[in-house]
Amino acid sequence: MIYQGSCHCGKIKFEAEGDLTGAVTCNCSICSRKGSLMWFIPRDKLHLLSSEEDAATYTFNKHVIQHRFCPTCGMHPYGEKIDAKGDRVVAINIRCLENVDFASLPVHHYDGRSV
Template sequence: MWFVPREKLRLLTPENEISTYTFNKHIIKHRFCPTCGIHPYGEGVGPNGNNMAAINIRCIEGIDLASVPVQNYDDLSL
């Protein structure tokens, strides 16, 4: 996932053609394709109060996944 301010996200598909799923506290809007089920992005509010988008970078045309830095997270040490 790649996090950007929501206003920086430009969709190629009309927003009314994307479905929304929420769960638990219904804070994050998980956007998905109703035809194939892919989850291209989610929407929420960042810690600073700004609207954010979490983008599935595999949905970005022309991106070289091998060039994207990866940050591992060890949740077992919590």
């Protein structure tokens, strides 16, 4: 399935392709503050409909994940990283997707504080 998504103001727009069967929440210092629900998919399944330069980037700690956010409205629609296998992966903030019933999705709690 293809999902449409964006930041709040619409400057960052994208499509994400895959089966959304659950979400991940994380208790690390940034995720606990953002409150995002993440869905991990291969990077080639994220199709930006706006310019990549429209998103600002924030990294911290080991600088492994590029947290993408809108410099206009401040929303964090996705983050990017290379996983342990060397594959490019994105974490879509499913709260930025259209027409998704968040309450119906099972949520896995990841202990990012211990990483």
